[in-house]
Amino acid sequence: xxxxxxxxxxxxxxxxxxxxxxxxxxxxxxxxxxxxxxxxxxxxxxxxxxxxxxxxxxxxxxxxxxxxxxxxxxx
Numbered sequence: 088x089x090x091x092x093x094x095x096x097x098x099x100x101x102x103x104x105x106x107x108x109x110x111x112x113x114x115x116x117x118x119x120x121x122x123x124x125x126x127x128x129x130x131x132x133x134x135x136x137x138x139x140x141x142x143x144x145x146x147x148x149x150x151x152x153x154x155x156x157x158x159x160x161x162x
Contacts, residue, residue, distance in 0.1 A: 091130035098146040100131050103157065108141050111157060125158035138162050 140160045148154040
């Protein structure tokens with residue numbers, strides 16, 4: 088079986104530490120539940136991610152070099 092998360096076109100996905108998450112939520116003045124969602128079963132979601140975790144996704148961008156987005160893991 089192919090590990091989709093290792094494909095060159097899939098951006099980096101990593102679990103955000105709670106202390107870093109608090110800073111991010113404060114910066115954007117939002118709650119964790121306001122974040123866009125990503126399913127736990129999504130092939131790009133890290134294996135160790137659990138429902139309720141927040142995933143940081145770093146994508147290549149033509150305008151800003153790298154774009155960082157956050158997703159809340161749901162079932």
